[in-house]
Amino acid sequence: HDAKEEYQKSHPNSLRLHQDALEVLPGGNTRSVLHTDPFPIYMDRGEGNRLVDVDGHEYLDLIGEMTAGLCGHSNPLIQETILSTIHKTGLNLGATTAIESQFAQEICRRFPSIERVRFCNSGTEANLYALSVARQATGLSKVIVFSGGYHGGVLMFVHGVASNTVDQDDWIVGNYNDVEGVRKLISENKGKAAAVLVEGMQGAGGCIPGNPAFLHAIQTTANEAGILFILDEVMTSRLGPGGLQSRILDPIHQTALRPDMTTLGKYIAGGMTIGAFGGRKDLLSVYDPRLGLESRNGEESLQPMSHSGTFNNNTLAMSVGCATLSTVYTAQVCIDLNAMGERFRQNLLEICRGTRMTVTGVGAVCNIHFLSQIPRSDIECVEELEREQTEDTKVLGDIFWFHAIRQGFWMARRGMLALIMGTTEPELGRFLAFVKRF
Numbered sequence: 001h002d003a004k005e006e007y008q009k010s011h012p013n014s015l016r017l018h019q020d021a022l023e024v025l026p027g028g029n030t031r032s033v034l035h036t037d038p039f040p041i042y043m044d045r046g047e048g049n050r051l052v053d054v055d056g057h058e059y060l061d062l063i064g065e066m067t068a069g070l071c072g073h074s075n076p077l078i079q080e081t082i083l084s085t086i087h088k089t090g091l092n093l094g095a096t097t098a099i100e101s102q103f104a105q106e107i108c109r110r111f112p113s114i115e116r117v118r119f120c121n122s123g124t125e126a127n128l129y130a131l132s133v134a135r136q137a138t139g140l141s142k143v144i145v146f147s148g149g150y151h152g153g154v155l156m157f158v159h160g161v162a163s164n165t166v167d168q169d170d171w172i173v174g175n176y177n178d179v180e181g182v183r184k185l186i187s188e189n190k191g192k193a194a195a196v197l198v199e200g201m202q203g204a205g206g207c208i209p210g211n212p213a214f215l216h217a218i219q220t221t222a223n224e225a226g227i228l229f230i231l232d233e234v235m236t237s238r239l240g241p242g243g244l245q246s247r248i249l250d251p252i253h254q255t256a257l258r259p260d261m262t263t264l265g266k267y268i269a270g271g272m273t274i275g276a277f278g279g280r281k282d283l284l285s286v287y288d289p290r291l292g293l294e295s296r297n298g299e300e301s302l303q304p305m306s307h308s309g310t311f312n313n314n315t316l317a318m319s320v321g322c323a324t325l326s327t328v329y330t331a332q333v334c335i336d337l338n339a340m341g342e343r344f345r346q347n348l349l350e351i352c353r354g355t356r357m358t359v360t361g362v363g364a365v366c367n368i369h370f371l372s373q374i375p376r377s378d379i380e381c382v383e384e385l386e387r388e389q390t391e392d393t394k395v396l397g398d399i400f401w402f403h404a405i406r407q408g409f410w411m412a413r414r415g416m417l418a419l420i421m422g423t424t425e426p427e428l429g430r431f432l433a434f435v436k437r438f
């Protein structure tokens, strides 16, 4: 109660803006995830890894736009690319441009399982398109997903059921990290399911890493059953130079994951609106308009599908995306940032030892949890987290967040942290010292 009162008193301008917003936006905002009780803080500006709110408080940004703000708020190379695109190219030419194939080349170079790629405007769209490719290619409609999985605003799976989705019937919801369970689901749904859609780490579900044995079991058994394996790397592709798939090695053969299709988004266009989906070239060829011609010549082939979207090749996203992958978030920057993230998480775990706080995650993306038992960090699924969450632990999480904000640390209310390029060890040290005092 005290922490909330102090928050209200020290953010009068945010409160006023929230009250105005309530008159036109239901709940006062347009992204449910950004609502915080009693009202969200309104930001005025960002620079590097700093944010300043409308009441003049400065924050170390430890969440970076839910992982999409990886390159920082004013990365000079990104700013330069935006300005030169505006000045020299212009916005949205309503025609094909060279830059979109350059961006596609960067993606195919970076993620070896992506032989062909197409762009869209969000991670949600990328998943919807990947699923439509899978349905077209297999002629089947069901999709195996996992409880705690988040694949976009209309593709979320909570407590074993599809929530917020347009069609309730097509989803088969399994348990994350349950190897035997998923083998059974796949064999039961042979001839019915078009795809398995899964995150390599459940991000919104609480940064729960996927077990290599689980993810490789999906790949092998889905492959045998003729079900397509779609890895949602919208959040996780920043965790390794070739995406998280390049880091998840088969426990026996030590080979990386190779999904049939991968979906991307968030940071890959340096902060511009983006989504992308790609994978095996035979699957993605459903978008090749020449397909229809082949089948008229008597060959057995897929019918072409249309994938149009006014902003799919918008000049800003294409040019900034290209710069992001080629020059800004290079393989070495990716390795270094994630190594720093691993050290940071280990330090946090050390501080948490013997308390009711724990941390889960991979590389530079993690989530702090408050649990009722003295917890482990090897949480396997969202149900395991929920079993140990009570009213008390929720209040503890809230108090932690209010204190973090007061000390100038910007993080997600649900405890998620995602490090931004340019963040330093001393800055993280300040946060670690705060956690220790807490």
Ligand code: PLP
Pocket: 066, 121, 122, 123, 124, 125, 127, 150, 151, 152, 153, 199, 203, 204, 232, 233, 234, 235, 236, 265, 266, 274, 275
């Ligand atoms: N997939 C995953 C794993 C995500 O974390 C998100 C967003 O948080 C999405 C898909 C949806 O992306 P977008 O918000 O760009 O629609």
